[in-house]
Amino acid sequence: MASSSSSIHFLLLFCLLFISTLARLSPATTTTTLDVASSLQRTQHILSFHPQSVQPFQNQPLFFNSSVFSVPLHSRGSVHKTHHTDYKSLVLSRLQRDSARVDSLNTRLLFALNGVKKSEIQAEALSTPIISGTSQGSGEYFTRVGVGSPAKQYYMVLDTGSDINWIQCEPCADCYQQSDPIFNPSGSSTYSPVSCESRQCTSLDVSVCRGGKCLYQVSYGDGSYTVGEFVTETVSLGNSGRIKGVALGCGHDNEGLFVGAAGLVGLGGGSMSLTSQMKATSFSYCLVDRDSTGSSTLDFNSGLPADAVVAPLMKSGKIDTFYYIGLTGFSVGGQPVKISPGLFDMDDSGDGGVIIDCGTAITRLQTQAYNALRDAFVKLTTDLPTASGVALFDTCYDLSSRSSVKIPTVSFHFGGGKSMDLAANNYMIPVDSSGTYCFAFAPTTSSMSIIGNVQQQGTRVSFDLANSRVGFSSHKC
Incomplete structure (x- = not known):
C-alpha cells in the first residue's frame, strides 16, 4: 500500500516537472492591445469632419x-x-x-x-x-x-x-x-x-x-x-x-x-x-x-533617428522610381512565420522584391507569404468572433461587443537580423462603424510585394538615400 502511494506521488511529481518543462520550452505568445472604442470613434468623426469649419491648416x-x-x-x-x-x-x-x-x-x-x-x-x-x-x-x-x-x-x-x-x-x-x-x-x-x-x-x-x-x-x-x-x-x-x-x-x-x-x-x-x-x-x-x-x-536632409530600426534600401536596374526594401519575413505572436527562403528577393532581371510605398494603402504580399502570415494570425485568434470578408480582405472579426482586445503581435523582419513590431491598428483596421475589423494585408499574384501606408502609419519612415538604408522609428511624429 505504501509502495502504491509512493508511485502515485512519483507520477504526480513527474507530471508537474513535465508541465513545467513544457512551459519553459514553449515561448509565450506576444500580444498588443487594439483600442476598438477609440478607432470606431474616429470613423464617426471623419464622416462629419469639415475642413473649412475649423480651418486647421x-x-x-x-x-x-x-x-x-x-x-x-x-x-x-x-x-x-x-x-x-x-x-x-x-x-x-x-x-x-x-x-x-x-x-x-x-x-x-x-x-x-x-x-x-x-x-x-x-x-x-x-x-x-x-x-x-x-x-x-x-x-x-x-x-x-x-x-x-x-x-x-x-x-x-x-x-x-x-x-x-x-x-x-x-x-x-x-x-x-x-x-x-x-x-x-x-x-x-x-x-x-x-x-x-x-x-x-x-x-x-x-x-x-x-x-x-x-x-x-x-x-x-x-x-x-x-x-x-x-x-x-x-x-x-x-x-x-x-x-x-x-x-x-x-x-x-x-x-x-x-x-x-x-x-x-x-x-x-x-x-x-x-x-x-x-x-x-x-x-x-x-x-x-x-x-x-x-x-x-x-x-x-534630416538624417536617420538614432533609435531607428534599419533595413537595406535597394534600387532596381530596370526601374529607378521604386524603393526596394530588404524584407526577409515575419513573426506572429513572437513566433517566426515559415516561408520559403529568398521569397522576397529581387532577381537579376529585376523581377520580384518588396517596395515601400506611401501611396498604396494595403500591404500586398506574394500569395504564399500572405497565406502563411494569415494562417499564423488566425491560429492565435480563435477566441475572437469572426465576420464575413470585405472586398479584398478575407480575414475579418466582429468586435462590436468589445472596447479593446488583445491580439498577437505582427512583426516585420529585415536583413541583418533587425525586426519591427507593428502597432495593433497597423494591421487590424475597421471597415465599418459598427465594429467589423479586418486583417489589413492582401495577397497578390505579382512577383513584387508592396508595404503600404496602413502598416507605416504612426511611424517615421526615413529614407537614407546617401547610404542606401531605410529606418523605422516609433513615436517620432
Missing part, C-alpha cells in the same frame, strides 16, 4: 534650418471632406482606389521588365490617358508647399511611387476642384517653359514637342491624368527654403481622383522627382491615421 508654421527642410503632412480626409455618408462605403472606395494603384504599379514594372520604351508609347494628342495604369494612381496624403515667386502655398499629393511633379495651372481646359486657388503662371516671375531638347523633357515617359515647347502627360491607374506644359519653377519648402529651377508639369487638363490637392509631389528615385532635383541626401515622413484630422511632417 491656416497659418501653420513651416520650418527651415540650414539644409533641413520640413513641411506639414496631412491625411487626404483632413483636407477634403468625404462625400460618403457611412464608413463602409468610404472604405470600399479607398480599397477600389488602392487596387487601381497596385495594378498600375505592377503594369509599370511589367513595362520595365519587358523593355517597353517611352518611344513605343504613342502620345497622340496628349489630351486623354494614353494607357490606363502606366503610372501610379491617386495618393492618400497631402503636403503643403509653395510654388512660384512670390510663393503661394498649395496642398500637393505626396507620392513615393512617382517621379513627375505637377500642379494645376491657369488657363484650365479642364481642372478638377481643389482647396486652393489654381496656380496662375502669369503671377510668378520664375516660371519658365523647358525646351524640347532639354534633359528634363527627354526624361519624360510621354512627351511631345509643340511650338518649341515640351508638353507632358502622366496617366494614373484609376483613370486620373494630367496634361500640360513642362516647365521649371521655384518651389518653397519652409519660410526660408527655396529650390530654384525645379522641373514640374503645369497641367491645363487634369481629371480624376486628386480632388482637394493642387497637384503632386513625386518623391520616387527617378531623376525628375523632387528629392533627386533638390539633391536630398535623405527624406522622411510620418503618416497619421487616415481617419485622423491631425498632421505630421515631411522632412528633407
